[in-house]
Amino acid sequence: MTEPATRLRKDVFVFEPFRLYVAERALMKNDEPLAVGGRALDLLIALLERAGEVVSQKDLLARAWPNLIVDEANLRVNIAGLRKLFDPVGTGQRYIATVSGRGYCFVAPVQRWTDDVFPEAGAAPVRMKNSCLPAPLTRMVGRDETVLKLSAELMKHRFLSIVGPGGVGKTTVAIAVAHAALERIGETTCFVDMSSLADPASLPSTIGSSFGCAIQPRDPTSSLITFLRGRAALLVIDNCETAIDAAGDLAERLHRHVERAHIITTSREALRADGERVHILNSLHSPPDRPDLTTNDILCYPAAQLFVERASAAGLKTPLTDPDAPTVGRICRRLDGIPLALELAASRAGSLGLRATADLLENGFALAWKGRRTAVARHQTITTMLDWSYRILSELEKQVLCRVSVFVGDFSVGLAAALVLDANASRQAITEALAGLASKSLLAAEDDDGETRYHLLEITRSYAAAKLEQRGDAHSTHRKHAMIFCELLWRRVGLRSVFDSESSDLLGFGGHVGNIRAALGWALSDRGDPALGPQLAAMAAPLLIRYSLFDECRRSCQRALAVLPHQEEGQRLEMVLQAALSYTSMFTKGNSGEVQAALQRGLAIAVNLGDSAHQLQFLAGLNAFLYRTGDFRGSLAVARQARATAKSSKIAAGVVAAEWMLGVAYHCVGNQYAAEHHCQKGMAHSIELAVHDPILFGYDHRVRALVGLAGTLWLRGYASRALRTAAQAIREAETKSEPISLCMSLYTAQVFLRAGDVQRARDLSDRLVDCATQHGLDPFRSIGMAFRGEVAVHKGELETGTELLRQALVSLHSEEHEILHTIFSGALAQGLRLQQRLDEALAIVDGAIDRANGSGGAVELAELLRLKAEIVAARKQSDRGWALDLIDRSLDTGKEQGALAYQLRSAITLARFQGQHGCDRRAQNVLASIYTQFTEGFETPDLQTARAILASHNIS
16 A cells, blocks of 8 residues: 555554554555454454454454453454455465464564654655644444444545434544545544534634634635645534534535545534535434343444443443343434444443333433543533424424423334424424434434334433423323324224224224334323223223233223223123133133123123124133133033024024034033034034134134134044044144234143154244243143143153153142143142152042042043052052052943043053962953954054953953
8 A cells, every 4th residue: 555645653553454443443455444243352452462363253353352251253253254355266375374263363463653754755744734624533433334334435535524412423424534534535623512602603713713724704715725726625513403504615615625534423414505515414223122022132333332331340240241232222222323322221230230220211310320420511511412403393393302201212203293283383383393303313214115104212212202391392292193093093983892903994093003002001100091991991802902002901991991981881892891801811811700700791792782693702711711711611611602692693603603612611621522523513514604614702713713623523533533633733823923823732741742753842832832922821831831741751851841840730720720620630640659659649630630520520530540540550559459449430421422542551550460469361352352343543652552461361
């Protein structure tokens, strides 16, 4: 690279064809700047400082990631990036060598100049004059590529404006770009902060004074232009938004008349000057909202890098761990990646800790946090920073900014006009005010298919909301906001059934969910509108359910019913709210008395109003409630009532769903013949009546019936058909993208476990836990944990399995979710028996048998009796006669219920008992007679065991 003149340099490393300027943190190849990340640059400087030596991985990690604990993979990735930068086409030229087990070494020839003149032969020495640039930051985070890009832009176009919101780092970037440009511009430089000028008209004189020239007071700009002609000048004008016209006029004239002038301006809005090249400086990229983020993940994002570095410097001594990563991500997103805001928050993290800092941010406390003592006054707090912008707004712009702070997410001009429009402001004026706020970096604007949409950064929103309160407009603005979305819902949705969440009318509301939630939260608050809140809650319920916001819907319905006007009691509005409350409460909080009361109240209103469709919905809900609480006889009675209602009202979907309700209920009470009959009858009706997937009370009754049918087929001895039906239930649930149906389909984990596919059962139980956790469906999550425990017992992991089952049973009991209690109690008893904890096992199985007899849930009775026989037989003072009697009762129960699979298990146990006491022909004959009734599933474990026992006694 040819240097234009002799210049005083410090810390320049030359390794041809590259040169690294340490102070400027600039890497050049020949005459072109190279883009290199800040961490990689730190590593390169460390290697160059000790060129020819081995630098340990520990030293390199400490240099690039001070005060942080990071994986060595980060080091390897950055070293690989440097190697590719130096040798992009793979010529074989080596710069950095790996020394196995020790570290890295820079092996290319290097020259270093420190405090020496770096000469160009024959050139006369020239000193840089009047350089009043502030010193650059020793380390910028996330802006290295931006500085390189803008440096090239400045050299090409000479007039560059860096525009962005307050605190985003415009001044820092401008100073870095200016220092990078000094190497190629030199001679005359000047930095002016417009905010420090008492009179904007004094700008030309201030610049002239800095350059050491006398400015004529009658025409200072012309005088400055005359002085600068023929000189290479670099001028940085900071904070131009305070006097946009004065700064724009001067910059435009200098650019036009001084050919070697290079101008950098910073502003919260563009100068709109001739020749200006505008660069919008965005916030630092923040980590996404994902619960599985690790420390290494978040440190790939500049916002998190800056926050963690500043927090460590502020006294955060605890090393960052993976559980902390989502919290750091939440802080960065809440602060929109704005560097000033991140630094203010980081200054508190040292004393408060990460979680407390994040919690305070949610409550708006960051607005008043103070920054560094050396920071300029407008950056001492976020409030003062935004006050700086707020003061220069017109009255209408202030009004618009404050009122649109109630919007969540982006909003259109039309929505803003509906919110702000009054006698004093026309739609055109509001449109112009929005554009003005966007130009001043207080609103972000995006084009969405030809329509401009706006949104506020979160910090700006908090500030504007506080101003809205101060102006006394908060109540009226929030009420108007709630009315806008209430009217929108009424026009598009109306007061429909809460279970119409699949309606296509809701598809266009995705972008409004945030605003509807905010409106609902205000309307039902103590400061809200009790007349508006219940209406909004009822109309919003289908939308909230569609987007799986179950717990939020439950809470809003509770509050709405508490403030329901007297004249609405017993009317459609209350019925819709009771339906939404019962549905969302059942799937988030379990089967409480509140759920049953809401179902019965809703059913009574539906009967009184003659609303058959809602009667079926509430009957389906009651059927599910009684089924889930373990009252299987009650569930069967309600299923019969639902069938009668569906037939009398000729509702086809109800006819089909009622048959499936009956099938599931008969399966649970232990009548597998009737269970298969009604499930298959429902399938036939669905084809005949063209009803393929009836949804009642949010249940996809086809998926529910397939799950029940899979269990019935396994018990009936049709293992292969059972597995195909189970797989079909999962496939159909997956196509619906509906979490409750998917969770129900995953109950088939038990069918796969019984059939010997342990890995598939484990995968399905894990998937059930994940899906339930993601959507806040606590009872389903407890079921998934219980399945995990049952799988663990099956695999011989007895301590793990029994502990999981105990915890899950406690959770399910607290949620009054008793549907699979006897199954999981049996699995727990089996695990305890295998650990020789026989007294505990006997107590558990006795309790399960009593529950099965009391609730009518006899489906597991045969298996529980067989388990009890095994426990009795294993005790030291075993009663063989008692054990054999239990086996006989188990065989009779299985036969009565049509549960051939359980008969087989009991016959196997009987044969083993008798085998311990000599040959017993009766036991062998019982096993043989049951085995011969099977027509499929011979690869399953129980049938393989039976075949082996019979073969050992030469019985075919």
